[in-house]
Amino acid sequence: MSTRVSPGRPFSVSHELILTTAIQIVDEEGADALTLRRLAKSMNSGTATLYRNFESREALIAQVVDRLFAEMEASMPEVAGLGWKQACRMLANHMFTTLRRHRGAAQLLIKAIPNGPNAMIQRERSLAILLNNGFSAPLAARAYATLARYVLGFAIQFSDNGASGEDDAKQAEAFHRLDWSAFPATLFVIGELPLPLDEEFSFGLDLMIYGLSELRKNDSNK
Amino acid sequence: MSTRVSPGRPFSVSHELILTTAIQIVDEEGADALTLRRLAKSMNSGTATLYRNFESREALIAQVVDRLFAEMEASMPEVAGLGWKQACRMLANHMFTTLRRHRGAAQLLIKAIPNGPNAMIQRERSLAILLNNGFSAPLAARAYATLARYVLGFAIQFSDNGASGEDDAKQAEAFHRLDWSAFPATLFVIGELPLPLDEEFSFGLDLMIYGLSELRKNDSNK
């Protein structure tokens, strides 16, 4: 697969290699492992060389992030024939799945809101679906912004905390130490927790889409 | 303020002082500034001394996090007479506000789900409200888990990225470079973006609460 947005400037080959290697590191070892030293070593180079292609670590990360949006765009499911609800669900799930596939990638999106070319294309596509389905400009803007934050917020929380075995053990132990009189509600629902991550995500997503459908009715009637 | 010598158990005063100082640093300089060296220097001490009170940086952060839950608990609004919708809204807003007041604090909650005593009390209180209002155990568990993730997900994204002036300038510049033919939907809603953060948060929260009210009806009728 070729790059969607090519710079066509000096250092482009090296530039390519750096981004590819960076994503590989994020995939295999998480966001914390993406250090300039680690990255340079993977390419048998030194950190100083990286500064020939990128102004700073932050700038490099911004381009890594846009790569992820390019990948999302390339593997985007077909939503043309679907209703807006189903389209929203698929787009949100697709973004969520992509971020989860690249382990700690979601954490890279925190610092700065994605502004790269591929992120812009994705926003355009999403807004167009809403506007073509009777959403007013203010409602479409709100719906898109909130849903995008929702997906990213969940993806961040599910991104890196790999050692669920150890965490779940601690959680279970803490629950067992609770006494009935002080924590009746917690113990009453204890069999339901913790929820599978995907289920938690889908549950909240459906709540929001349902709420949007109600707002849309009033929006259109007005 | 001078350092007091503890008469009773060893390190207890120092333990207190460390947590207080840590929160002060997070408030004033953000989560990134909370380094052990920075923390030790604030107390005219060395990093090694910190390891006398805390097993690791991670353990220290876990206790800082539970301090925030304690603060939330202490300033919790009265929700006894309110309906569950209004109670949910107030609890979610309160958690969001508390996390925002301590600038980068939300980022400290990512690594491990809060397990401290004060976090447990807060969960008990929230679950009890849902269960006392006709929610079944499965629905209450889902509602609580999803809302808690929602609040934290938003708080994280609004936590540290302080330089909104520079960011907004970049965003505006990027928007101006767009051409109408390629980005019609984006340009159509451009006047609506970016939304104020609180509005975005409230918008999504209301969507979820509305969706929950529908699920609750079926839940109770069953």
Place this chain on the structure above:
DNA sequence: ACCTGAACACCGTTCAAGT
């Protein structure tokens, strides 16, 4: 002209040495 080793000022963690 292009590249990079080495330095600088940081980071979390450990432990031998000091009191």
Place this chain on the structure above:
DNA sequence: ACCTGAACACCGTTCAAGT
């Protein structure tokens, strides 16, 4: 017995020196 300076193995960034 208690504390901590100093070391260790890292980090992002810079620049003089090498090719």
